[in-house]
Every structure is written in structure tokens, then in C-alpha cells.
Amino acid sequence: xxxxxLAAVLSNPEFRQMLVGGLWMTFIVAIGSWxxxxxxxxxxxxxxxxxxxxxxxxxxxxVAYHRNVPTLVQLMLWYFGISSLLPDGLQIFLTDNNGxxxxxxxxxxxxxxxxxxxxxxxxxxxxxxxxxxxxxALGHGFVGTMRHVLMPQAVRNALPALINHSVSxxxxxxLAMAIGVAELTHAVKxxxxxxxxxxxxxxxxxxTYLVCSLAIMAAGAVLNRRVSISGAR
Amino acid sequence: xxxxxxxxxxDNWLLLLIxxxxxxxxxxxxxxxxxxTLSIALAFPLSILxxxxxxxxxxxxxxxxxxxxxxxRGVPLLMLILWVYFMVPLLIGANVPGFVTMLVTLVIYEGxxxxxxxRGGIVALGxxxxxxxxALGHGYFGAMLxxxxxxxxxxxxxxxxxxxxxxxxxxxxxxxxxxxxLTFAANQINNQLxxxxxxxxxxxxxxxxxxxxxxxxxxxxxxxRIARKRAGMPGIPLSLNPQSQTAxx
Numbered sequence: 001x002x003x004x005x006l007a008a009v010l011s012n013p014e015f016r017q018m019l020v021g022g023l024w025m026t027f028i029v030a031i032g033s034w035x036x037x038x039x040x041x042x043x044x045x046x047x048x049x050x051x052x053x054x055x056x057x058x059x060x061x062x063v064a065y066h067r068n069v070p071t072l073v074q075l076m077l078w079y080f081g082i083s084s085l086l087p088d089g090l091q092i093f094l095t096d097n098n099g100x101x102x103x104x105x106x107x108x109x110x111x112x113x114x115x116x117x118x119x120x121x122x123x124x125x126x127x128x129x130x131x132x133x134x135x136x137a138l139g140h141g142f143v144g145t146m147r148h149v150l151m152p153q154a155v156r157n158a159l160p161a162l163i164n165h166s167v168s169x170x171x172x173x174x175l176a177m178a179i180g181v182a183e184l185t186h187a188v189k190x191x192x193x194x195x196x197x198x199x200x201x202x203x204x205x206x207x208t209y210l211v212c213s214l215a216i217m218a219a220g221a222v223l224n225r226r227v228s229i230s231g232a233r
Numbered sequence: 234x235x236x237x238x239x240x241x242x243x244d245n246w247l248l249l250l251i252x253x254x255x256x257x258x259x260x261x262x263x264x265x266x267x268x269x270t271l272s273i274a275l276a277f278p279l280s281i282l283x284x285x286x287x288x289x290x291x292x293x294x295x296x297x298x299x300x301x302x303x304x305x306r307g308v309p310l311l312m313l314i315l316w317v318y319f320m321v322p323l324l325i326g327a328n329v330p331g332f333v334t335m336l337v338t339l340v341i342y343e344g345x346x347x348x349x350x351x352r353g354g355i356v357a358l359g360x361x362x363x364x365x366x367x368a369l370g371h372g373y374f375g376a377m378l379x380x381x382x383x384x385x386x387x388x389x390x391x392x393x394x395x396x397x398x399x400x401x402x403x404x405x406x407x408x409x410x411x412x413x414x415l416t417f418a419a420n421q422i423n424n425q426l427x428x429x430x431x432x433x434x435x436x437x438x439x440x441x442x443x444x445x446x447x448x449x450x451x452x453x454x455x456x457x458r459i460a461r462k463r464a465g466m467p468g469i470p471l472s473l474n475p476q477s478q479t480a481x482x
Contacts, residue, residue, distance in 0.1 A: 068445035069438045070402035073416060077438055080423065081431035167306070174309035178409055185311050198319050206308050206316070213307030 009200045015191045022187025023208060029104050029183055030173040034166060036109030041116030048121065059117070066114035071107070072175050078107040079179040104176035108169065115165045123158025124150060156227055163220030167213050174209075184208065237432045245422050249440070252413045258332070260413030262440065268332065268407070268414060269400040272339035273347075277393070279340065280347030281382070287352050298348070305345030310406055314338045318410055331412035335404065343400055350392045354385035388463065391456035398448045402441070415440065 009015050048059045066074070083091060083103060094102060127150055135145040177186035188205040192198050242249075252260020259267070286298035305313070317338045322328050358381060366376035386393075408416045419437040423430050 064446055064449075065438075065442060068398070068449060069441045070405040070416070072405040072408065073434065073438050073441055076416075076420075077431070077434040081434040084430050171307075171309040174311045175406070177311065185309065185315075188312075188315070202312070202316055202319065206304075206312055209309060209312060210304060210307045214303070217307075 004199065005197065006200050006203070009191065009195055009197050009204060012195070015195060015201075018187045018191055019184070019204065022182060022184040025101065025181060025183040025187075026170075026173050029101060029108065029176050029181060030170045032105040033109035033112060033173070034169055036105060037112035037116050037169065040109065040113035041120060044113060044117040045120050045124070048117075063114040063118055066111045067118075071111050071172050072178060074111050075104060075107045075175055075179055079103045100176070100179050100181045104173070104179060104181050108172055108176070112165065112169045112172075115168075116162060119158045119161040119165060120154060122161070123156075124154040126157045127153045156229070159220070159224050159227070163217065163224070166220070167216050170213060170216060171209070234432070237429055238436060241422065241426070241429065241432055241436060245418075248418050248422060249415065249436075252418055258330075258413050260415075261418045262415045264332070264413055265401060265404050265415040268335060268339070268404045268412075269397060272336055272343055272400050272404075273393070273397050275336075275340045276343035276347055279344035280351050283344060283348035284351040284355060285377070287348060288355060301341075302345045302349060305342050310338070310342055310403060311409060313342055314406060314410060317341075331407060331410045334410060335407040335412045339400060339403060342403070343396060346399070347393065347396055350389050350396065351385065354389035354392075355381055357388070358385050388459060390459065391452045394448060394452040394455060398445045398452070401445055401448075405441075 009019075044059050044062065047055050079100065083094065083099065086094075091099075131149055131153065132145060135149040136142075140148065173183060174185040176183050177189070180186070184205055188201050192201045195201065248261060250261050251263045252258065254260065254263075258264075283298050283301065286294040287302065289295055314335065318334050321334060321337060362380055362384065363376055366380040367373070371379065404412075404414055405416045407414050408420065411417065416437065419433055423433045426433065
């Protein structure tokens with residue numbers, strides 16, 4: 001093993017560019033799939049609230065599938081499997097346009113949507129039933145009750161779990177390297193292969209991941225404190 | 234489509250089940266199961282020690298254990314695998330098989346997450362149990378061993394089972410360092426067939442789903458039974474819903 005030399009990796013413009021590019025791609029995958037997951041989670045929550053038995057069952061199956069199949073397998077199913085069922089023109093288009101990243105965002109987003117929607121649902125269930133009855137009695141309609149009375153409390157209840165799962169999503173974006181997305185872990189492997197400075201490269205990546213995760217946790221804690229209502233249970 | 238699935242399973246069930254054993258290393262579902270069971274079995278005692286360290290007031294115990302837990306929570310498992318893959322041969326001076334690399338990584342990672350589960354169980358029990366045990370003449374460790382841990386560990390059994398499900402899902406990452414397990418076997422089949430990737434990975438997803446879903450249901454049943462049994466007693470950690478605290482992959 002060579003001597004410890006952090007500068008050898010950081011001062012090399014090529015390596016630096018690969019690592020920064022990787023971090024950028026990690027952000028794109030993480031933020032893209034977060035947005036997809038959150039919108040889908042809200043949709044799933046609304047669908048689950050519909051007074052129809054079958055939707056309850058369908059959403060339940062969706063959540064069970066995405067929580068019980070390893071994320072890596074979901075990624076592979078999308079990237080190797082479902083992509084092969086698409087029409088040829090679309091496949092070629094995706095191959096030319098960073099299709100790995102698109103499939104990574106779809107797979108991670110759909111998977112995380114299951115977790116987010118469960119978080120929101122437990123948050124909603126933790127709101128006492130009297131809140132709904134009281135709001136209805138005061139003349140709110142169902143939608144108004146949801147929007148002005150129930151959801152503000154439900155989201156506050158769900159916030160810690162949503163933040164935890166957002167950190168998981170950020171960490172899971174590293175799995176995209178298995179299908180060839182050039183994100184941070186992928187870039188780290190490349191730099192390591194070229195520089196042979198394994199320890200330094202891993203250290204840089206680990207600290208970067210750790211700082212980002214801790215930043216999300218800290219931001220979540222601040223948000224939690226800002227929105228919490230003093231005196232509330 | 235359905236016939237394709239049946240054909241693939243009929244031709245490759247042995248590879249999916251035990252890999253290339255006895256002509257090669259044990260792989261397939263058997264390796265997945267052994268890897269996840271061993272990792273939880275070894276991580277469990279480790280997690281109790283980490284939980285004690287996290288609850289201790291001694292900074293020499295508190296700080297390293299806190300750092301370990303936050304590193305495990307903040308760094309992707311894949312990154313830890315790369316570290317172990319690189320460090321273990323350096324430390325012991327010999328190459329180790331991928332299976333061992335994966336086992337070491339999982340024990341550290343699961344140990345950190347399980348320690349939070351165990352700590353949650355101990356904290357949820359409340360101070361009264363400890364104070365009473367001490368008042369009755371137990372020392373700190375005696376009280377822990379005979380009074381606190383039996384109750385805390387019993388209460389968090391469902392979460393430990395959920396962590397086992399997580400471990401099964403995490404073994405898939407062994408694929409990245411070529412550990413022969415279930416995902417690896419499916420990729421081998423896919424490379425042989427070349428034309429039916431959807432069918433192969435669909436089968437893979439179904440297998441994982443059936444195993445993990447069954448275990449998740451079992452954890453839920455267990456949780457309800459424990460909650461019923463201990464109704465009115467202290468220490469049911471409400472926040473320790475099996476789904477909410479475990480690592481997820």
C-alpha cells in the first residue's frame with residue numbers, strides 16, 4: 001500500500017472531475033426519485049382513502065411488493081427486464097439518453113413511494129378520530145377536513161419517518177451503480193481502478209455520503225422543530 | 234409467458250436453490266439464507282454490546298458506539314462492502330472469499346441497526362424497572378441481565394425478525410462483489426438465456442417476495458401477540474413498529 005496521500009486524488013483534475021460528476025449524478029438520481037416517490041405516495045394515499053374495497057387491496061399489494069423485494073432486484077427487473085419489453089425505438093432512444101439513470105429513478109422512486117405512503121398513512125391514522133368528527137360537525141366537507149385539519153397533523157406525525165426514509169433513499173441511490181449509472185460509488189470504483197489510492201478514494205466518498213446523510217437528518221430535525229406546535233401531544 | 238416462467242424454473246431450479254454446489258461453491262437461495270441467518274446470529278450479541286455502550290455514561294464507550302451507529306445509518310451499505318473488501322485482506326494478510334467479506338459487512342451493519350432496536354427496547358421499558366432491581370440489591374449488570382434484557386429483548390422480537398428480513402434483502406448486494414447467492418444465480422441464468430431477462434428477474438423478485446412477505450407477516454402476528462400479552466405492563470415500545478425502525482433495502 002502506498003503512503004496515505006489525500007492530495008494525490010483530490011489535486012488530480014481528472015479524478016476530481018469524475019468524483020464531482022458522480023456526486024452530481026447521485027443528487028440527480030436521489031432528488032428525481034424522491035420527487036417521483038413523494039407524488040406517487042400522495043396519490044397512493046388518496047386512492048387508499050377512496051371508499052372502494054378493491055383499491056385498498058391494490059395499494060396494499062403495491063406496498064407489500066415494494067417492501068418485500070430487495071431494491072437491487074427491483075432495479076434489475078426494471079433495467080434488464082422491463083426495458084427489454086419496450087418497443088425497439090424507445091429502447092434505442094433510452095440507450096442513447098442515459099437510460100440507466102432513467103430506470104434507476106423509476107425503480108427507486110416506485111420503491112420508495114411504498115414506504116412514503118405507509119409513513120403518511122400511519123401519520124393519518126395517529127390523528128384521533130374525534131378530529132374528523134369535530135371538523136365535519138363544524139361544517140367542513142371531506143376535502144376541507146382533510147386539507148385544513150387532518151393532513152397538517154398527519155404530516156407532522158409522519159415527519160420523522162419521512163426523513164428517515166429520505167436518508168435511506170439517498171443511500172440506496174448507490175445501488176444504481178450495479179446497473180451502470182455513473183453516480184458517486186461508480187465514480188469511486190473508477191478512480192480507485194486508475195489511481196490505486198483505494199484508501200483515500202473510499203475515504204473521500206464515505207465522508208461525502210456521511211456529510212450529505214447527516215445534513216438531511218439535521219435539516220429534518222430543524223424542520224421538525226419549526227413545524228411542531230408547542231403544547232401539542 | 235407463463236410457460237416461459239415454468240420452463241425457466243424447471244430447467245434451473247437446482248441452480249436457484251443451491252448454486253453450483255457440489256461442483257462449485259454453495260450458492261443460490263441456500264447461500265442467501267445461510268448468509269442472512271449467520272449475519273443476524275452474529276450481529277445480535279454485538280448489538281447488545283453496542284446498545285450498552287450507547288446507554289453508558291462513559292465517553293470512551295459512548296462516543297465510538299455513537300459514531301458507529303451514525304456511520305452505519307449515513308453511509309450506503311455498498312460503500313461499507315467496498316471498505317471491508319479492501320480492508321480485511323490488508324488486516325489479516327490473506328485473501329478472503331466474497332462470502333466472508335459479505336458476512337463481516339453485514340454483521341457490522343446489522344449490529345449497528347439492531348443496537349438501535351435493542352436500545353429502543355431498553356429505553357421503552359422505563360427507569361422504574363432498573364431502579365426497582367437496583368433497590369432489590371442487583372448490581373447494574375445483574376439488573377440488566379436478569380430484569381431489563383429479558384423483558385426488552387422479548388418486546389423487540391418482532392423488530393429483530395424484521396431486521397432478519399432486511400438482512401435477506403441486503404445479501405443481494407453480494408452480487409456486486411460476486412458472492413454466489415440467489416441474485417448472482419439469477420444473473421447466471423440470465424446470461425445463459427440472454428433472451429428472457431424479464432422472466433428471469435420476475436422469478437427472482439417472486440422468490441424474494443414470497444420469503445420476505447411470509448416473514449413480515451410473521452413479525453406482525455408476533456407483534457400483536459406480544460402487545461396483547463403485555464397489555465398494561467410497561468415497555469411496549471410503540472415507536473418500534475417493525476417496519477419503521479429497521480434498515481430498508
